[in-house]
Amino acid sequence: MKHAFQWVRSILFVTQIYIMMPVIGLAFAPIALFTRKGAYGACKTYSRWVFWTAKWMVGLRVEVRGTPPDYEAMVAAKHQSFLDIMMIFTAIPAGKFIMKREILWTPVIGQYAYRLECVPVVRNKRGAAIEKMLEEVEAGRKHPGQLIIYSQGTRLAPGVKAPYKIGTGLLYEQMQQPCVPVATNVGVFWPRTGIFRKPGLAVVEFLDPIPPGKPREEFMEELERVIEDASDRLLEEAKQYT
Template sequence: MVVQAIRSLLFYVLYVGQTVMLAIIVGTDAIIRGRTGFGWAVAKYWGNSNLFFLRWVVGIRTDAQGTENIPDGPCILAAKHMSDWDIFAILPHTRRPAFIAKKELMDIPFFGWAARSFDTIRIDRSLGGDAIPMMMADARAALDRGCRIIIFPEGTRKAPLIPHDYRYGIVRMYEALNVPVVPVALNSGLYWGRHSLILWPGTARARFLPPILPGLSAEEFHRELTTRIEDETNRLILAAYDGGLSRPIPTDLREKLESLRDGHPPPTAETTTS
């Protein structure tokens, strides 16, 4: 564990250090020139270099499959979110990405300026009911520019096998934008935990699933998206567990994994609070 802790520390130094440096460079360029090809080139370097660091510094390999399910035209990629790896793994397959991000992140000097140059769509929750119309306007503009929209429907990182909670922002986008939605399942939280400072070796996997086409009702879409992502995420997690994990497994997580193996997936957030 000591060796892996040192490897993890080295990764964080490289990751945070270059992220700050590149944010200053791209943020400054964005102030001067606005959206340019330079910003996107740096974003691709940033994502690929962090995957390189993860592979060779801490031992996390990357496997992304199902990219043939991404339509050629405008679409939304709706992904499970467990760690920053999810961003790096999805980024190479987005052509021109427009991530949904909280306004608070966009207000950070240099980082926020750089994010705007990458077509990032902000959501300002302080606006209450006005937040969604503003987000939709930005999303339509991003699609018109040829972007693929990337959203994490649960709104935050989730640890493996905790109750899921898919918010209705993605449903409103599906209804308003009338483009296919590609569900993305993954298991990265087994290797890069939400609150863990230590990263563990293994193969983090992402699966781009067949798109959900426009035309479903709100409830049908919400149910279909949730079921597809959660079922495939659970399958990826269980396959990794059965293949052997090179990390300590806390008792509560092991119990959840054994329960999943017995055919009992984790409940929804609504179930646990009812």
């Protein structure tokens, strides 16, 4: 009975967050069309709405640990579901994502992604995607902020291992900025697919920044090690709720 009730709560929660996405997006549209600040305000308002309703509708709380960067930096994160996107974005002042080009065609989300200067890439054309990504990132420096990249290139279930893509290393070399690794366990409670949401504490943790100037291979090895170790630790912590 308890499991069935959680299913009902999950369905209601997911339904209302998809309804509220265009509602909030359209409400902020007059401001967002003319100012990037308005676009950030809309996206962060929506994220906070999701966090608030998740707490009382499905019993899912969120927590950001560590020190999010308030300076120009690359943020290289573990990606497990839509929830870590919202948590990272809300925690930093001026984030923009490297994302699939198809997202630009999504109603409301695509328009806001364009306004925030997110960097679209074509994932099935790896070499061209990396080259284009580097060009777009360089061109986007006219608006300083935090560039967010998911180093494994896709959402993965908690505990699943996958290689870290070379694009992160190339960006690290080009940008000559600190890289802030981010670990998470959100996929335990908000999976990458499906609508069932589990109660508990979803965590995104900003780890110690990696300074610029390291050799690419050394940087990639350190990045993978610190993110995977911290994510495994958070996964163990999450087991108390399952």
